[in-house]
Amino acid sequence: xxxxxxxxxxxxxxxxxxxxxxxxxxxxxxxxxxxxxxxxxxxxxxxxxxxxxxxxxxxxxxxxxxxxxxxxxxxxxxxxxxxxxxxxxxxxxxxxxxxxxxxxxxxxxxxxxxxx
Amino acid sequence: xxxxxxxxxxxxxxxxxxxxxxxxxxxxxxxxxxxxxxxxxxxxxxxxxxxxxxxxxxxxxxxxxxxxxxxxxxxxxxxxxxxxxxxxxxxxxxxxxxxxxxxxxxxxxxxxxxxx
Numbered sequence: 001x002x003x004x005x006x007x008x009x010x011x012x013x014x015x016x017x018x019x020x021x022x023x024x025x026x027x028x029x030x031x032x033x034x035x036x037x038x039x040x041x042x043x044x045x046x047x048x049x050x051x052x053x054x055x056x057x058x059x060x061x062x063x064x065x066x067x068x069x070x071x072x073x074x075x076x077x078x079x080x081x082x083x084x085x086x087x088x089x090x091x092x093x094x095x096x097x098x099x100x101x102x103x104x105x106x107x108x109x110x111x112x113x114x115x116x
Numbered sequence: 117x118x119x120x121x122x123x124x125x126x127x128x129x130x131x132x133x134x135x136x137x138x139x140x141x142x143x144x145x146x147x148x149x150x151x152x153x154x155x156x157x158x159x160x161x162x163x164x165x166x167x168x169x170x171x172x173x174x175x176x177x178x179x180x181x182x183x184x185x186x187x188x189x190x191x192x193x194x195x196x197x198x199x200x201x202x203x204x205x206x207x208x209x210x211x212x213x214x215x216x217x218x219x220x221x222x223x224x225x226x227x228x229x230x231x232x
Contacts (some may be wrong), residue, residue: 035220037223043225044119044224047220047221050220102147102164102218103161103164103172103174104149105161106159106160109157109158
């Protein structure tokens, strides 16, 4: 079974600064997907960024980028130019690549606070 | 279509009562998932439907839990003889397949269940 570990229960960042959230995972599979989801207080979870394990290039989405280290099974999220609206719980998630395996395995989350 | 819709948003029930939650996925999505999220934890997978067929069930889904997706549209999750340990946020998500790629999972806002 796959496991996802987020070792930082809480993080804080000054507005306009950069912050990196850590995620490690354990799997015996060679192909899979990794995700970062954002869950604002009392609002629905939304996808921030997605990485396919077979792609060597790190995914980027505007101010969000990842550092994917497949050998180390590490998948960190970097948020640049942090904004007040970035304050939320951030969950790292894993999904198998094979057909029929669509469930997500989540970490426990990191609560990000943005200081004005 | 405004996304995944869940009803009710909040439910307070007495221990031993039955409760039913409803999820309306994004209309063109054929895959539907239920997750449970307790305080301080990431979401945990409960069950998955492809169209009307329930294809995966987690060990977390005890025999007091039942889920249906008649006609492959909306889904219901029923919990019988509720226990205090059932108190959690119940999340629904949906996804689909476009060409050769699976779309991301889109989440609803969840139903928060409190068993007193």
